[in-house]
Amino acid sequence: MTTRASAREARSASHPVAVIGAGYVGLPTAATLSHFGHRVVLAEREEGRLAALRSGRMPIVEVGLDDLVAGGVGAGNLRFCASAAEAVVGAAFVFLCVPTPQGADGSADLSYVEAAAKEIGSHLESGAIVVNKSTVPVGSATMVEQVIGRPDIRVVSNPEFLREGTAVADSLHPDRIVVGADDSQAAARVAELFSSTGAPLIVTDATTSETIKYASNAFLATKLSFVNALAAVCEEVGADVRDVMLGLGYDKRIGFEFLRPGPGWGGSCLPKDTRALLHIASEAGYDFSLLAGAIASNEQQLARVVAKVEAACGGSLDGVTVGVWGLTFKANTDDRRDSPGVQIAHRMRGLGARVQAFDPTVAGHPGDEVPDELVPDDLRGFTLRADPYEAASGASVVVVLTEWDEFRWLDYSRLLPLMHQPFIIDARNLLDPAAVRRLGFTYAGIGRQ
Numbered sequence: 001m002t003t004r005a006s007a008r009e010a011r012s013a014s015h016p017v018a019v020i021g022a023g024y025v026g027l028p029t030a031a032t033l034s035h036f037g038h039r040v041v042l043a044e045r046e047e048g049r050l051a052a053l054r055s056g057r058m059p060i061v062e063v064g065l066d067d068l069v070a071g072g073v074g075a076g077n078l079r080f081c082a083s084a085a086e087a088v089v090g091a092a093f094v095f096l097c098v099p100t101p102q103g104a105d106g107s108a109d110l111s112y113v114e115a116a117a118k119e120i121g122s123h124l125e126s127g128a129i130v131v132n133k134s135t136v137p138v139g140s141a142t143m144v145e146q147v148i149g150r151p152d153i154r155v156v157s158n159p160e161f162l163r164e165g166t167a168v169a170d171s172l173h174p175d176r177i178v179v180g181a182d183d184s185q186a187a188a189r190v191a192e193l194f195s196s197t198g199a200p201l202i203v204t205d206a207t208t209s210e211t212i213k214y215a216s217n218a219f220l221a222t223k224l225s226f227v228n229a230l231a232a233v234c235e236e237v238g239a240d241v242r243d244v245m246l247g248l249g250y251d252k253r254i255g256f257e258f259l260r261p262g263p264g265w266g267g268s269c270l271p272k273d274t275r276a277l278l279h280i281a282s283e284a285g286y287d288f289s290l291l292a293g294a295i296a297s298n299e300q301q302l303a304r305v306v307a308k309v310e311a312a313c314g315g316s317l318d319g320v321t322v323g324v325w326g327l328t329f330k331a332n333t334d335d336r337r338d339s340p341g342v343q344i345a346h347r348m349r350g351l352g353a354r355v356q357a358f359d360p361t362v363a364g365h366p367g368d369e370v371p372d373e374l375v376p377d378d379l380r381g382f383t384l385r386a387d388p389y390e391a392a393s394g395a396s397v398v399v400v401l402t403e404w405d406e407f408r409w410l411d412y413s414r415l416l417p418l419m420h421q422p423f424i425i426d427a428r429n430l431l432d433p434a435a436v437r438r439l440g441f442t443y444a445g446i447g448r449q
């Protein structure tokens with residue numbers, strides 16, 4: 001929304017666009033395209049999400065999204081509907097932003113993409129371009145083209161690289177735009193929709209574009225597994241991982257991004273996309289052992305955090321109360337899909353621990369337990385608390401599993417007497433060890449003393 005961006009926006013033409021799926025990708029995509037001046041219809045079939053949007057509420061937690069959506073709606077450039085078939089009427093471009101979850105064998109489950117393609121097929125305007133923004137394996141553009149089965153429709157791959165929590169900024173100012181198609185004119189037309197971003201553009205074939213997306217996520221996951229493994233080495237040799245990362249980050253070839261050790265990487269994409277790439281490679285006859293190692297190393301990281309908690313409790317979690325701070329897979333999102341925090345909490349519960357959890361995006365009841373029917377399925381078995389103090393109350397250890405900023409600013413002198421044993425395991429290296437130790441806590445981070 002900078003002046004520079006606005007000047008560019010004025011130059012780009014306005015096009016009728018449909019976006020299918022109002023999730024973590026579809027909603028920012030629709031709002032961004034409407035902000036760029038395109039006329040966008042966003043289709044969402046899930047009633048709760050659609051009702052929220054129609055009443056001006058955001059169905060997901062995402063910084064700045066409410067303003068961007070309100071701007072699009074206010075300008076008359078963004079509206080919502082319940083059906084993909086309805087949304088595509090009159091659209092020159094149709095973005096598929098539907099889920100591609102992990103299938104049973106690790107491959108991407110394309111059933112939502114296929115169903116959406118079937119649903120829109122006969123309703124598309126002649127000459128419309130279908131844009132695949134969902135993360136899909138090589139060959140999917142061709143698959144969508146075949147499902148639609150119309151010679152007048154082109155399918156273009158345009159992978160999305162936004163991160164949850166910074167989706168708006170990432171969409172307005174992407175690092176790059178990747179467009180892949182066998183029809184270069186169709187690719188150029190899709191690229192033009194994003195011209196106001198001024199981002200570097202890579203136009204390639206669909207197979208390469210689809211591969212770029214998996215390569216990016218697999219590289220990021222491998223980088224994180226390396227960092228977490230190095231943190232384990234730091235603990236053994238007495239080095240401080242933060243300074244090691246500073247020393248690495250100043251090397252321009254390495255850079256500072258994605259160098260924070262943590263409880264393991266998770267979320268709705270890195271875990272499923274690394275497994276999908278492993279599957280793609282294996283089907284193609286290549287044993288991608290490096291990537292398999294990165295995935296295995298992430299499993300070990302979860303186990304390492306659990307072992308730290310066990311050690312803090314004298315070697316057994318049986319009957320021990322553990323306070324869990326943070327359940328989302330990272331801060332500034334409400335997304336708990338494949339969250340390391342949730343997985344670690346379940347593992348601790350499996351070892352006999354009583355888990356008292358707090359997360360700013362999860363409703364907890366002050367003073368007493370959340371009624372069973374109000375506990376989300378993935379959190380069953382945990383006691384959900386209304387604030388971090390309640391989650392720590394009577395606990396033998398508190399584990400920081402998500403880097404929510406508010407955990408930094410608590411009254412730790414108030415926390416101390418609430419705990420059975422004042423032990424903090426900071427799996428995000430969020431807190432100042434010296435400050436909490438001064439107050440009387442025992443502190444253990446990741447890769448540092």
Ligand code: NAD
Nearest residue numbers: 021022023024025043044045046084098100116134135160
């Ligand atoms: P999501 O589950 O949050 O959203 C998908 C939405 O699509 C849901 O609300 C669902 O109800 C809706 N939907 C499904 N089929 C529909 C249909 N036929 N008509 C109308 N609505 C339909 O998923 P997401 O996180 O936005 O991910 C979507 C895709 O983008 C996935 O392939 C994912 O891998 C990829 N991706 C996600 C992210 C991310 O940060 N979440 C980033 C880049 C790429």
Ligand code: UGA
Nearest residue numbers: 160161162163164258259260261262265266267269329330
């Ligand atoms: C990731 C990619 O970063 C996006 O580029 C991509 O578009 C997206 O997946 C996708 O395909 O869905 P996202 O899942 O939102 O984005 O989250 P990340 O910021 O990548 O974090 C992933 C995991 O790594 C989280 O559990 C996070 O806590 C962890 N992480 C990240 C660290 O432990 N340390 C870091 O330094 C960075």
